[in-house]
Amino acid sequence: IMLMMMTILLSGCGQVQTVTNDFDPDPSTSSDSDSSDLSVAVHVTDFFSTGILSVVSNLQDLDDLNVQTNILDPLPHTDALLRAFDGLLYIVNRLGRDSIQVVDPEQNFENISEFSTGQGSNPHDILALSSQKAYVTLYEPESQTTAEEILIVNPSNGATLGMIDLTPIIDDDGDQQVRPERMIQVGDEVWVLIQDLSSAFIADTNGKIAVIN
Numbered sequence: 001i002m003l004m005m006m007t008i009l010l011s012g013c014g015q016v017q018t019v020t021n022d023f024d025p026d027p028s029t030s031s032d033s034d035s036s037d038l039s040v041a042v043h044v045t046d047f048f049s050t051g052i053l054s055v056v057s058n059l060q061d062l063d064d065l066n067v068q069t070n071i072l073d074p075l076p077h078t079d080a081l082l083r084a085f086d087g088l089l090y091i092v093n094r095l096g097r098d099s100i101q102v103v104d105p106e107q108n109f110e111n112i113s114e115f116s117t118g119q120g121s122n123p124h125d126i127l128a129l130s131s132q133k134a135y136v137t138l139y140e141p142e143s144q145t146t147a148e149e150i151l152i153v154n155p156s157n158g159a160t161l162g163m164i165d166l167t168p169i170i171d172d173d174g175d176q177q178v179r180p181e182r183m184i185q186v187g188d189e190v191w192v193l194i195q196d197l198s199s200a201f202i203a204d205t206n207g208k209i210a211v212i213n
Contacts, residue, residue: 043081
């Protein structure tokens with residue numbers, strides 16, 4: 001099974017800096033796969049009662065799509081997003097569930113693990129560098145004893161490998177809330193989108209990009 005979705009694919013490691021970069025990523029991709037081999041994973045939610053993971057296949061015939069619903073147990077959170085790395089599907093369950101689910105499409109979309117990112121931490125993205133290392137952005141790390149914004153984990157078992165503090169690159173406006181969002185790999189670097197919002201989630205300064213190398 002080849003898993004396809006609308007997503008940003010990610011990767012990264014260590015020191016943090018702010019830079020101006022004229023890098024122009026090439027959005028073009030190539031694939032030799034027939035569309036009949038592709039499946040699209042879709043997260044559906046009403047943001048209140050439940051989240052549902054569905055898979056759409058037989059994409060070569062839009063009049064005869066194969067749709068499987070409620071394929072995952074346990075169900076994903078009502079507020080979640082999907083990421084795919086090296087054949088595995090990662091579900092980022094945001095505030096209220098605060099966890100990462102790891103799903104194997106080759107095992108009939110079995111939920112092979114789920115690990116917590118810390119109660120109230122509100123994870124917003126994951127970037128799997130390998131089967132043994134991943135970055136997770138924590139949108140509300142102030143709920144944790146160690147309030148740092150990038151959680152480094154072993155995605156195979158959820159073990160914490162470290163943290164990265166992003167507060168040195170944001171405005172010293174008293175709030176010091178980074179509010180990190182999405183990540184993307186650019187060469188050997190990881191670029192992290194920083195909202196730099198106030199404690200009341202108000203945009204009172206410019207957003208930023210943190211570069212981890």
